[in-house]
Amino acid sequence: MRRAVRAAFVLSAVTIATAALLAAGAGAGSDQGAAQVLLVSPQNGALIRRSHVTFVWRVDGTRPTASGTVQVVHRYASDRAMARQVVATSRTCPAADPNCWTSHRPKETFYGRYYWQVTLSGAVQAASAVNLLSVSGPRDEIDRGRPSVRALGGTARRGARALFAARVRDNSGEARLDAQLTYRGVPVGEGKTGFAPVTRSARMRMRSTKPLARSLAPGTYRLCVTAWDRAGNRARSCAPYRVR
Numbered sequence: 001m002r003r004a005v006r007a008a009f010v011l012s013a014v015t016i017a018t019a020a021l022l023a024a025g026a027g028a029g030s031d032q033g034a035a036q037v038l039l040v041s042p043q044n045g046a047l048i049r050r051s052h053v054t055f056v057w058r059v060d061g062t063r064p065t066a067s068g069t070v071q072v073v074h075r076y077a078s079d080r081a082m083a084r085q086v087v088a089t090s091r092t093c094p095a096a097d098p099n100c101w102t103s104h105r106p107k108e109t110f111y112g113r114y115y116w117q118v119t120l121s122g123a124v125q126a127a128s129a130v131n132l133l134s135v136s137g138p139r140d141e142i143d144r145g146r147p148s149v150r151a152l153g154g155t156a157r158r159g160a161r162a163l164f165a166a167r168v169r170d171n172s173g174e175a176r177l178d179a180q181l182t183y184r185g186v187p188v189g190e191g192k193t194g195f196a197p198v199t200r201s202a203r204m205r206m207r208s209t210k211p212l213a214r215s216l217a218p219g220t221y222r223l224c225v226t227a228w229d230r231a232g233n234r235a236r237s238c239a240p241y242r243v244r
Contacts, residue, residue, distance in 0.1 A: 035098065036060045037118050037128035044131040053135070054105040057118045057128060059098040066095040068123030074104045076116040078196045080130055085196045085204065095123035108199045110135040111173035135173070143231035145171045151179075151225040151239040152203065156189075158216050158243060162208040164191045166225040166237065168198040175227045177204055181212075181241060183221045188212065195230065218244050 041056040042048060055074060069092050078085040087108075093100040098120055113134050119127040147170040156162035164179040175198045181189035191206035198204060223241035228234045 035062045035120060035124045035126040037120060037126050039116070039118065039128050039131050042131070042133050044129070045134075046132075047134045047136060049136055051109065051135070052105060052107075053110045053133065054103055055116060055118075056103045058102050059120065059124075059126070062096070062098055062124055064096050066123060068095040069093065070095045070098045070120050070122040070124040072098055072101050073119045073121070074116070075119070076106075076114050076133075076197075078112075078114065080115050080132075082115060082117055082130065085198070085202060087197075087199055087202050098124055106199075108169075108197075109171060109173050110197075112195065112197060114197060143172060143229065143233065145229075146233045146235045147175045147198075147227040147229050148200075149175075149177075149225055149227040149235045149237045151223050151237040153223065153239040153241055155242040155244060156208075156212055158212050158218070159214040161211050162189055162191070162241075162243075163205060164208065164223060164225065164241075165203045165205045166227070167200055168204050168227050169200045170198055170227070170229045170233075172229050172231070173197055173199075175204075175229050177206060178226045178228075179206055179208075180224050180226075181208070181221050182224070183216070183219075183243075188216060188221065198227075212243065216243055 037059055039057050071090055072093055073088055073090040075082055075088045091101040115130050117128050117130045150167045152165040168175050174195050176195045177193045179191040180187055189208040189212050191208045193206050221241045221243050222238055224238040226234055226236045
């Protein structure tokens, strides 16, 4: 009887020890596979002079034996929620080496306030913090260049707010827009934006300040968009716009 009790005790001890080792091994593997995206440069809150900006980051904590692929996405926007004027660029990397792409230098010249972030999706999923970047322009430089703007046609329903869009670019990297919808030269709707980062690769959108009147005649209208930079230079573009 005593031998049976002693054998049962030894077996229970071995079982508990084995379970503890297995749990420790599983924990080590999960910690190793927990990826972290760290933003390296520019540092959060950095203030730099207007220029082209090189963004640098790194990914820590991934397993060298991981399989599959991961989508690495770099984004910058005009708001911390990464919802307005978003410009995204992505690359595909092996899941075992998401650091195959760790820097990005956009073609645009930056000016103003920007927020940026790097995220991973696919076989490895992670997101960095959102960092703030402020870019100032040289005070002794006189900006005489007009923005480049192209109004984009669209469609809206009577009784609803219209959505206007345009592609805009300026050497300062920022612009504000004023959109006006007309019918036979008579204004019937308008929309405005504040100053925001602009790039040809992203559309600037704005809603009309009021719903279009239900009494409007259906047909082809004219949308004209004017873009201003902070120096007061402006440019205008028009396009057909449908009202139903």
